[in-house]
Amino acid sequence: MIKDQYLKQGLYNLSIASNASEVLESWIMMGDSNNDKVAIISLDNYHRSVYPAALNNLIKSNNSHFIPYFESDKLYFIDNELLAEIFSNQEKDTEFGIDYSIMLDTNYASYIDNFIRNDWSSINNEVFTSIDLLIRNNFRYDYIFYMIENYKNSFVNIEANNENAIRDKKTNLYLNLVSLELFKSIDRDEYINTGALKYNISMNEAQLLADQIYNGIFYSSHATEMMDYFLSIQRYMVLLIIGMMQIKFESKTTVQKRMQKLFEFSTNVVGIYFDREMVIAHKYFIAQSNVRILNKINKGIKPDKLFQIIENIAWDFSVPRIMERQLVNGGAGRYFIPFFLSNDYNLRELLRLFKVKGIVYSKSKDFFVPFTKTFSQGYFETHNCNVQSYFTDEALSRRATTFKYSRKNQSQLIKIEFDKLVKIMNE
Numbered sequence: 001m002i003k004d005q006y007l008k009q010g011l012y013n014l015s016i017a018s019n020a021s022e023v024l025e026s027w028i029m030m031g032d033s034n035n036d037k038v039a040i041i042s043l044d045n046y047h048r049s050v051y052p053a054a055l056n057n058l059i060k061s062n063n064s065h066f067i068p069y070f071e072s073d074k075l076y077f078i079d080n081e082l083l084a085e086i087f088s089n090q091e092k093d094t095e096f097g098i099d100y101s102i103m104l105d106t107n108y109a110s111y112i113d114n115f116i117r118n119d120w121s122s123i124n125n126e127v128f129t130s131i132d133l134l135i136r137n138n139f140r141y142d143y144i145f146y147m148i149e150n151y152k153n154s155f156v157n158i159e160a161n162n163e164n165a166i167r168d169k170k171t172n173l174y175l176n177l178v179s180l181e182l183f184k185s186i187d188r189d190e191y192i193n194t195g196a197l198k199y200n201i202s203m204n205e206a207q208l209l210a211d212q213i214y215n216g217i218f219y220s221s222h223a224t225e226m227m228d229y230f231l232s233i234q235r236y237m238v239l240l241i242i243g244m245m246q247i248k249f250e251s252k253t254t255v256q257k258r259m260q261k262l263f264e265f266s267t268n269v270v271g272i273y274f275d276r277e278m279v280i281a282h283k284y285f286i287a288q289s290n291v292r293i294l295n296k297i298n299k300g301i302k303p304d305k306l307f308q309i310i311e312n313i314a315w316d317f318s319v320p321r322i323m324e325r326q327l328v329n330g331g332a333g334r335y336f337i338p339f340f341l342s343n344d345y346n347l348r349e350l351l352r353l354f355k356v357k358g359i360v361y362s363k364s365k366d367f368f369v370p371f372t373k374t375f376s377q378g379y380f381e382t383h384n385c386n387v388q389s390y391f392t393d394e395a396l397s398r399r400a401t402t403f404k405y406s407r408k409n410q411s412q413l414i415k416i417e418f419d420k421l422v423k424i425m426n427e
Contacts, residue, residue, distance in 0.1 A: 004033050006029070006030050006031050006032075006033040007030060007033040007034075007360075009029070009030075010026055010027065010029060010030035010033060010034065010360075011360060011369060011371055011375075012375060013025075013026035013029065014026050014027075014039060014041055014357075014358055014360070014371065015357055015358070015371045015372065015373055015374070015375055016373070017041060017043065018043055018044045018045045019043055019044075019045040019046060020043065020046060020076055023039070023041055023043070023076055023078055024078070024083075027039065027078050027083075034079075034080060035080065036362050036363050036364055036365070037079065037080075037360055037361065037362055037363070038077070038078070038079040038335070038360070038361055038362075038363060039077070039078045039079070039358060039359070039360045040070070040075055040076070040077055040327075040335060040337075040358055040359055041075065041076050041078075041357060041358035042070045042071050042072035042073075042074055042075055042076075042356075042357050042358060043072075043074050043075075043076050044072075044074075046074040046075075046076055047074070048074065049073040049074060050073060050074075050075045050098050050337065051068070051073040051100070051337070052100070052137070052139070054133075054137040054139075055100075055102075055137065055139060055339070056073050058133060059073075059339075063126075063345075065126065065127075065130045065341055065342060065343050065348070066102065066130075066339055066340075066341055067339065067340045067341070067342065067348050067351045067352070068337075068339050069320070069323050069324075069327065069337065069338045069339065069340075069356060070337070070356050070357075070358070071355040071356055071357055071372075072357075075337070077096075077098075077334075077335050079363075082094070082096065082334075096333070096334040096335070097332065097333030097334050097335075098333045098334065098335050098336075098337060099140075099330070099331035099332045099333030099335070099336045099337070100140060100331075100336065100337040100338070100339065101140050101141055101142045101326070101331060101336070101338060101339070102134075102139055102140065102141035102142075102339045102340070102341050103141065103142055103144060103145045103319075103322070103323065103326070103338060103339065103340045103341065104141055104142070104143055104145065104146055104180075104341050105145060105146065105149075105319075105340070105341065105342045105344070105347070106145075106146050106149050106150065107342065107343060107344065108127070108130075108146075108341050108342065108343065109143060109146040109176055109180060110122075110176065111123050111127050111131065111343075112131065112179060112180055112183050113175070113176045113179040113180070115128075115131055115179075115183070116179040116182050116183055116197075117179065124343075126343060127343050130341065130343070134183075135183075135186050135188060135191050136188065136191070136192060138188050141341070142326075143177065143180055143213070144217075144322065144326060145319065145322055145340075146176075147173075147213075147217050147218075148227065148230045148231075148322065149315055150169075150173050151217075151218065151227050151230075151231070152231060152234070153169060154166070154169040154170050154173055155170075155218065155227075156231065173214075174210060174214055177210035177213055177214055178203075178206045178207055178210045180210075181201070181205075181206040181209040181210050181213075182199050182201070182203070182206045185199045185200040185201040185206070186198065186199060186200075187199070187200055229325075230318070230322060230325070232407070232410070233318050233321045233322070234314050234315055234318045235314075235410045235411075235414065236270060236272060236274070236406075236410070237277070237313075237314035237315075237317040237318050238310055238311060238314040238414055239269065239270055239406075239410070239413060239414055239417060240265075240266070240270055240274060240277055240281075240317075241294075241310050241313060241314055241317065242310060242414065242417045242418055242421050243262060243265035243266070243269060243270070243417065244262060244281050244284065244294075245297055245310075245421050245425075246265075246417070246420060246421050246424055247261045247262055247265070247285075248284075248285070249299065249421075249424050249425055250424045255282065255285045255286055255383070255385075256383075256384055256385050256386075258285045259278075259281070259282055259285065259380070259385045259387070260385070260386075262278065262281055263278070263387060263390045266278070266390075266399070267390060267395060267398050267399050267402065268398070268402055269402065269406070269413065269417065270402070270403075270406060271399055271400070271401075271402030271403030271404070271405065271406040271407070272399065272403060272406075273390070273399060275370075275376050276320060276354040276370070277317060278376065279353075279354055279372075279376055279379060280350070280353050280354060282379075282380070282383065282385070283353060290353075291349075291350065291353065292346050292349060293313055293316060293346035293347060293349065293350050294313065296309050296313070297309055297310065297313075299425045299426075300425075301425075303418075303422050306421075306422070306425070307418060310418075316344070316346075316347045316350055317350070319340060319347070319351060320351060320354070320356075320370075323338040323340060324338075324359065324361075324368050324370060325368075326338050327359065327361070327368070328361045328362075328366075328368050354372065355372055355373075356370045356371070356372065357371055357372050357373050358370070358371055359371070377391065
């Protein structure tokens with residue numbers, strides 16, 4: 001929750017801005033609150049697309065596997081440093097670099113590995129088409145989500161595995177990275193002209209590059225801190241989904257009462273208000289068909305399988321949070337735009353349920369606030385959900401106190417709340 005009223009008002013103004021002039025006016029009205037901040041906003045009345053043309057065409061095609069973070073390609077960028085440059089250049093155009101990357105999910109990383117090893121039996125036509133497009137258009141992409149998801153299986157949840165099983169998991173992860181590096185080096189012209197796979201690096205060079213990525217992400221000085229951050233997000237998603245399912249299955253009641261219970265759960269158990277996920281929960285409580293990825297959870301599932309399903313869905317819920325972190329961290333350009341690639345229809349549907357109009361983030365601090373055209377409080381008011389009491393100073397204080405406990409006791413809380421869910425689903 002944002003306490004700075006100037007920043008809060010500025011975010012609201014940006015959420016309703018439709019052109020560059022309204023963005024500039026909103027930015028100036030924020031005063032000192034915009035210091036060290038950056039805003040990226042999609043605008044209805046703006047003519048310039050910032051996406052590569054080929055990627056933009058793919059995104060707009062029906063059932064595309066390519067998912068953008070923002071709701072539109074017409075993006076406007078603003079920060080104080082950029083404004084100073086614009087005013088200094090006066091009539092001349094101000095040029096700046098925009099980097100982007102397509103984040104691969106674990107399935108796509110595996111498909112590419114199979115593709116490189118000429119094992120095409122597991123690759124359906126849709127996936128093969130996407131791989132073909134990745135090569136033909138020479139897109140940029142990264143493996144961070146794949147690495148994060150597999151870090152948990154290969155480095156964290158290893159107590160139940162013997163040394164050979166752990167070693168095999170890490171070896172497979174490394175070999176997959178080698179395949180991904182070879183894939184990145186495919187000679188585009190040769191592929192287009194002859195269909196042949198010609199690599200511009202040797203196997204030894206691919207292995208050296210894979211070593212750098214593997215050691216840089218898993219064994220660098222900041223690796224544990226970075227991975228713990230992402231794992232913590234996923235664990236909080238597990239906890240929130242468990243709370244949603246408790247409320248969904250414990251009794252029949254109105255959508256408004258269910259949301260009230262979920263806000264209480266967020267305040268008293270989770271300790272964090274997740275804006276995006278609360279909106280998605282509301283849509284789910286209205287109709288299960290609105291969030292089909294959650295339809296996998298039903299009564300009659302054995303506890304072990306139920307927990308595994310929730311774990312997997314929590315990774316999907318974590319995708320936008322990881323994309324946001326990458327956006328804030330940036331890339332080679334001045335600003336960074338993330339995309340996601342997945343053949344999972346339900347995941348793609350989930351990512352499109354919360355259409356991001358823009359984001360404001362800090363250049364130097366761990367601060368970012370995505371927003372839609374309608375702020376969540378306004379969204380809930382429109383649907384007759386009285387949520388004002390959960391945004392008061394007293395509610396903020398309660399959440400802060402809960403968070404101090406929950407961040408140190410995530411595993412214990414998840415077990416306690418999951419046991420409650422199992423009991424509810426067996427009644």
